[in-house]
Amino acid sequence: MDKELSRFLTFWNLLDDTEKELLNQNAIVKNYLKGVTMHQGSGDCLGVVLVRKGQLRTYMLSPDGRDITLYRLFPGDVCILSASCVLESITFDVFIDVEEDSEIITISSALFQQLAKQNIYVETFGYKMATNRFSDVMWAMQQILFMSIDKRLAIFLSEEIKNNKSLELKITHEQIAKYMATAREVVTRMLKYFSQEGIVKLSRGKITIIDETKLKKLTLK
Amino acid sequence: MDKELSRFLTFWNLLDDTEKELLNQNAIVKNYLKGVTMHQGSGDCLGVVLVRKGQLRTYMLSPDGRDITLYRLFPGDVCILSASCVLESITFDVFIDVEEDSEIITISSALFQQLAKQNIYVETFGYKMATNRFSDVMWAMQQILFMSIDKRLAIFLSEEIKNNKSLELKITHEQIAKYMATAREVVTRMLKYFSQEGIVKLSRGKITIIDETKLKKLTLK
Structure with a gap:
């Protein structure tokens, strides 16, 4: 899985061998069927999601059940908000639905947290990915509110x-x-x-x- | 200014002496009068803003001039979105108005960029601050759209x-x-x-x- 992980995780070359091995051993590949809610808000802290195949939709949910799409994820995309419990600066929660049958690589929150603690480049990656999504969300909001x-x-x-x-x-x-x-x-x-x-x-x-x-x-x- | 900068900038102790000196010499203290637009979107890249006294308002602006408040900044707060040109993951622009006469410390975008390049902890700080604001914005959006x-x-x-x-x-x-x-x-x-x-x-x-x-x-x- 080495090669694939290194494509998703831009900090790969800054890991030592033990860290690489840890990721290799513990990244989980799983298939999700269309229609499933993969991650539901605060109760959950699924981990970092890497999309190998398929399509996911990230959204926020109102108390009365209305939802607002924030962004969609396609093959090659990384979602960090499903590991929000790891990054203390993220104080909100999102939901993720599977829009098409998908093949997903998950890095558990616990593992990501351990790596982020011992390797600053992993932590930076987390916040950088979150900032990427911030840009997506601002774009969505501008559309919803202004267009x-x-x-x-x-x-x-x-x-x-x-x-x-x-x-x-x-x-x-x-x-x-x-x-x-x-x-x-x-x-x-x-x-x-x-x-x-x-x-x-x-x-x-x-x-x-x-x-x-x-x-x-x-x-x- | 050492002491004050170290309160705002959580990476302070991870800087070497040259870097500390650089910040000390080049941070600018400036007074802004109530009503002034301090930072206006894409044309501008003011730098990192540290609020010593007063109050600022960050907002986004529609093409036809409507604005939506994203968050406000009070003494002790740091604003990184006014240095969006430095962080490649930020692809949107915000406006900042001075709501009360304010005393502001500014670290220019060029200086912050230089430090972020040579010191990973500075870069991490930038993205972490941005992620903080992401949480603020999500809260504002939930209010606007759902409440x-x-x-x-x-x-x-x-x-x-x-x-x-x-x-x-x-x-x-x-x-x-x-x-x-x-x-x-x-x-x-x-x-x-x-x-x-x-x-x-x-x-x-x-x-x-x-x-x-x-x-x-x-x-x-």
């Missing part, structure tokens, strides 16, 4: 095209609403408008982008 | 009582609206309701809390 819904939907669809490398997106209005932290009705209304404008074609459980140029224009509005 | 206005206003007033050590708050509805990232009308309406409930007494430019127990109850709702 018009049409622009946000256009940006969302453009990213989906990129992620799926296809103009045909298999996604429900409900799912889009979750990712965009808005109501399903709002998404449906806006998609109907996009369809009238000849930007998309809607069919059951599928959205096909038929005018990508027009969509791009909306993202730049 | 009812009456609870938020009650929490805000309780904090003001604590900060000012007084039940008499000299603050306008406009200012409260800014801090809470809501509209002035909303604040005025809610304060009127608080006043009818016997929680506060309103007078020109002043809010007096007359039933702190009732106010506390609202914060726990």
